[in-house]
Amino acid sequence: MQNIVINNDYKEKYGFHVDSNFTHKAQKGLNEDIIREISTNKNEPAWMLEYRLKAYEIFKKKKNPNWGGNLEGINYDEICYYLRPTDKELRTWEEVPAEIKDTFERLGVPQAEREFLAGVKAQFDSSVVYSSLLSELEEQGVIFLSTDEALQKYPHFFEEYFGKVIPAGDNKFSALNSSVWSGGSFVYIPKGVHVKRPLQAYFRINAVNMGQFERTLIIADEGSFCHYVEGCTAPVYSKDSLHSAVVEVIVRKGARFRYTTIQNWSNDVYNLVTKRARVEEDGVMEWVDGNLGSRLTMKYPSCYLVGERARGEVLSIAYAGEHQHQDAGAKMIHAASNTSSTIISKSISTNGGKSSYRGLVQVAPGAKNVKVRVECDALILDDKSISETFPTMKINDSSAQIEHEATVSKIGEEKLFYLMSRGLNEAEAMSLIVSGFIEPIVKELPLEYAVELNRLIELEMEGSVG
């Protein structure tokens, strides 16, 4: 049987091209003046500027983490931290490479969204397309704005919650984000409100969600319910080599919030994200996280279960191809009694890619009857690829029930032969096995995302055998 090579190199395959004169205009490197300029341009309250400047001091002092992936390729002085609106330069649809257009075609991405994804349009005007859905949300009192706009309109939410779940000093990248953040979403779901449709589905493609240092703040008030979906499965070309988002979620008493992300970055991107939820009494937080593409992703969605009976869940898929390292996992901090958590992590490594599961489960002393289940499964598609597992458990109360399972498997010759004997070619058989492997997580996705993710994995495998 032939060797399988799954081409996941976006540079080659999708061939996006960086405008050479683009980077000349934007200023490289970071200093106080840039931070002041960001804050002034956004007309922010004085406390936010102060917050940014303090965060910048922390950023300068903190070292890169010495664990996780290799961060040596990041040159902080070569990065543009802020683009003035006038700097934005767009390419024309004709300049978009044929492979990219073909990928959009095969994924069935609508034309308006294609133009945005390919950088032809700066903004996907969702308000026109989805206006009736927006008014439905408005009637329920749901606030859903870009974080910049929300800070102007609802400063009290920010004074109360911003930077409280993830302080600037949490890690080097949260400090960086806190000093230069721009864009991201703000969501407020009022008490008892159930949002029927997944929130982001209306705004599937939205400029504010594609920023380099986006900042998202979500408050799910008592007894509310919402499913928020971020990102999309089509490959996103980014001219920025460093993406460092911060997502803070507050799940109030009895609320239930699900945050779904599917990211598929181009191959040169460092994607270093801090995501954390504080979950109060009887609240439920679910992170569903899919990571494809990028050079290095470091992302460990967390739940701080601070109220009794609070529950946290992380379902994650990582797909590491050539020259890629997916260092992903989860953190569950059980700070109250009768809290429970589940972590299910599935990773696929192929064509020399590396995927690592890195997890922390911590049970505070005195937190009684905590239940934890951790399951991490790795699938390795060839001999060149690597999978690692770093589970950490700090259990400080003997009443806790902990289950941990980890499996590593290779795609077996027998399984491939079995499926091929039924008429599937090698790539089809392979992608069927892979989509079966991630099915437990894919079935949790909204239908269109599930379909797209499966199709994307098929595309990755197709035509790259032998």
Add this chain to the structure above:
Amino acid sequence: MLEIKNLKVNIGDKEILKGLNLEIGQNQIHAIMGPNGSGKSTLAQTLMGHPGYEVTAGEVSFLNENILEMEPNERAAKGLFLSFQYPSEVEGVNIISYLRMIYNHSHNEKLSPIKFRELLKEKMTILDIKDEFLNRYLNDGFSGGEKKRMEMLQMLVLEPKLAILDETDSGLDVDALKVVSQAVNYLAEKNGMSAIVITHYTRILKYIKPEFVHILKDGKIIKQGGEALAHEVEVSGYAPYMN
């Protein structure tokens, strides 16, 4: 339709098939019987193209074409089917969409999910398979008997020209045995399918009547005959054929 001449097959350094000859005609049922370790499963796996079995000599032509260089899926496309002795469990793969996928491949069609379900219903009746069965993942956690039914369902979906049943009878109770046999007889009647029934025991041959019986021993066919040969084996076992 199938001609095997002087077939020699190695697993690693060990020669398992040592010059096997066999001819199968259109719409014929053949039984290949033999003691454990005689090379029965090796023959089945080699015919389907398992990469772990190395053909060192001989020829295999199927419908007048040499198939030894073909990938398993190309052999399937020509109308060859193998019912596995130990079918693989493929977690997370939904049975209906899988079956529709292999149907569309083999029939060069694009049946809609609804149309395909109708078509499947009839086939499920033959095998006495309940609807709930379809909500599971492919062979995932199936009992031995369930796996064999699933093999037969796939055979009915693919409608091959020649089916090789590798100990499909092992571990089945009488009811399951009847059901499995019905599937083979159905395609033999409807499409003129040929079959090679590989078995250790004569039990299944009460339900699938072979016209030709071959005794395989130590990598070679050592005796051929009609249905009566199977009865001989039933009465005397393989002992008379052992040295």
